[in-house]
Amino acid sequence: MDILVVGSVALDSIQTPSGKREEVLGGSATYFSIAASFFNKVDIIATVGEDFPKNYITLFKNRKIGTSGLEICKGKTFRWKGVYSDDLNTAHTIYTHLNVFKDFKPEVPRNLRNSEFIFLANIDPDLQYDVLRQVKKPRLVACDSMNYWIEHKRDALERLLDKVDILLLNDAEARQFSGESNIMKAAKLIVSRGPKAVVIKRGEHGVLCFSKDSYFAAPAYPLGSVFDPTGAGDTFAGGMMGFLSRAKKINDSSIRKGIIYGSIMASFAVEDFSVNKLLEISLNDIAGRFNHFKRITRF
């Protein structure tokens, strides 16, 4: 039941109302894999430069996150710098240096081609498709995307969606992809294009999940303070896929629980910069928030 993630491993410089950090560990594959590692074995397909700090590789290894697919290339690691608005709802990008990520051609090592749970983090849909081509018989494929690909690589994205079980988008992306402003109509249209389910992430407003014959709505886990929202969506996906990789069956019921575990992992992630909080918590902390989540939503 191994989990495979393709995405970015990056060095982030971040400023939020709570403070700032320079060149800390970031990237979609990083957040995803650390969240998923609480539940199962995860392997990363990504690329970093020769300047990537060795202690971060050690960090992955200590969490039993497989790095055989993490290529170390000549050049520098992907870097992003962003400043968040006071309400944390928007990130203003100061710079994006793709560096070695610019020529990223994901190669799935032979021993990982039997991976059953695949997460295609937000990269060029042609690369996402290429990864799927390399894996043999995935049991569950989840995929993230963004406004840029919806606008500029629509055809590639549509081709991919036919092979995706769960598509993750935020509100605005779902509206953009579907051309529908009503989120129910938007979701229905997306599900008609291939994915079995679409999970719509709404940040502090929670998550909606639509499939052909089910609908699920969950609020966000309540937090008294948010330090840094970077990586929340990928952490969510890591919690969800991690839980699903341990579930007996992939069905409406386990997807709902997966969404709650995803929300909980994201709620931890945003409580500190980078992946710091995720490295501090235990399975007990996760179980505690799961039980609390039940209590605060019961009626």
Place this chain on the structure above:
Amino acid sequence: MDILVVGSVALDSIQTPSGKREEVLGGSATYFSIAASFFNKVDIIATVGEDFPKNYITLFKNRKIGTSGLEICKGKTFRWKGVYSDDLNTAHTIYTHLNVFKDFKPEVPRNLRNSEFIFLANIDPDLQYDVLRQVKKPRLVACDSMNYWIEHKRDALERLLDKVDILLLNDAEARQFSGESNIMKAAKLIVSRGPKAVVIKRGEHGVLCFSKDSYFAAPAYPLGSVFDPTGAGDTFAGGMMGFLSRAKKINDSSIRKGIIYGSIMASFAVEDFSVNKLLEISLNDIAGRFNHFKRITRF
């Protein structure tokens, strides 16, 4: 267990992306009382002008909504005209003609002073206070307010809050009242100022409820189309108070159910202009959505 509402009865002219209506029945006390009338006997304290259509009075009477406190004054009825944005999130006011509402001094008729469930719809907090002074021993007082009173009549609002059990606000009002941008912190501060609970209405994002020792989060009931959001908040309050007036106990559990019934009543209200949809539905329709709400939130 009678319910009493003080607020406005108005003639609304409304334009939304779905169409427009001229001088249709509106006002906070109208939406509240029609929603609450599915659960219990309601009485209105409000004022209208001599031009108020008789068939609207008949409409109230047919639903056993008491109109002994609905004063018909010399002059014209309160009128509001608004145009909604394409996403229905903001209403641009074309005009507000207070007319007879300008000199509204709520008088609670003697036979209604024993009312146990009081809803103070959004009017001047001094008038809301005055109504409370006239009722003898209310079992539950809920209160709505708005940015204008928070800014201009802060002291009057604070004096009132001491006598309020449930305060209803939207996100922005909760942040404005508390000066806190984090909604959890905002809610905690509000609850420390008097009300036993604060219910934060977030429109399509659902409802949060905070009290000293409990927290509840509910998504909104999913709708494929929204015709007219006018009155959604007051309809919500009507459903909530209606349900609570029938509950054996007022406690965390019944307030949660009340919030769900409120959300359901609001979900009907926005599916047509004015109160049209509320006049069409049955208790069966409400029970159907309640069961559906359970199914779509269970995990």
